[in-house]
Amino acid sequence: KLDEKAWGAYALDRGLDQSQFDGVQKLLTADDLWEKSEELTRFFKAVDALGVSDYVTYSPRIIRGLDYYTGTVVEAQSISADVRRSIAGGGRYDNLLADVGGDPLAGVGFAMGDMVLSVILEEFGLLPEDRDTSPARVMVTVFDQESQLASYQLSAELRKAGLDVYSYPVADKLGKQFRHADRIGAKIALVLGPDEINNEEVAIKDLSSREQTSVNRNEVVKALLGMLEND
Structure with missing residues (x-):
């Protein structure tokens, strides 16, 4: 990750002028930008209805490293006060299967670190003793x-x-x-x-x-x- 000075120098080196870079900076700090999106508005209504709004926030600064995403991208992080670790990341891709020769089927997926998740669950005492039980009755x-x-x-x-x-x-x-x-x-x-x-x-x-x-x-x-x- 680049500090603010290095990030500015990199952006200008890639061809942005100062006005364009200022616009990017403003965009990346607009945490209420989701309110202008019909899709994200529906999403956050569902989040609120599920009662998990304390655990889901919008960030314009999340950028995935691959370019096949066509919609919302997500990242899950630990809420540990000691270390904020990334647990999973992914998003929506409408064209990926067709691009690799499959049927044109939209999907949502993510990759996760099983070892990181195991460490976090153990840290919070959430590893179940019986690992073969149903997720819910x-x-x-x-x-x-x-x-x-x-x-x-x-x-x-x-x-x-x-x-x-x-x-x-x-x-x-x-x-x-x-x-x-x-x-x-x-x-x-x-x-x-x-x-x-x-x-x-x-x-x-x-x-x-x-x-x-x-x-x-x-x-x-x-x-x-x-x-x-x-x-």
């Missing part, structure tokens, strides 16, 4: 795009209540989402569609018995704890 589905934020908010509320919850990332056929819940070892799937939202209810599906019931939104935590008590 409850999965919240996404009925459609209109109810997506409501599903994210439900996931955040359940996590605050102490439940391990997996949020399905996109709107998809419910059957496909239920099959995914089975694959990850979840015991219960929750559905929050237009009817449930209007009635202030949540549909609870027992993935073992395949039985489905609806409960009042205010009673969902109690209902889930009862179902998982003897699991």
Whole structure:
């Protein structure tokens, strides 16, 4: 990384004049620039609905080293006060698969350092004793795009209540989402569609018995704890 003086000298050496360099400097310090992007505005609404806005910030200074990215790029860092280490980095690439001979399929991906992640998890006492357990016993589905934020908010509320919850990332056929819940070892799937939202209810599906019931939104935590008590 270059210090400010060396960075300025490098920019001028590459052909920028002082006015252009000042413009770049201004751009790289515009931390509210995301508000002018429709895509990033939707993204931060989803972040807020998930209840993780304290852990996600916008930075115009993140630059990935490869040029196949076509959208948002990301970097995950440790929040340790001692050492701020990069854990993972990546972003969206719409053309990469086609460029290497595959089907034209968009994707989002990242590379991560497993050793760095292991060290950080150990540092914070977050390495689980049982490494073979399911990531979550409850999965919240996404009925459609209109109810997506409501599903994210439900996931955040359940996590605050102490439940391990997996949020399905996109709107998809419910059957496909239920099959995914089975694959990850979840015991219960929750559905929050237009009817449930209007009635202030949540549909609870027992993935073992395949039985489905609806409960009042205010009673969902109690209902889930009862179902998982003897699991």
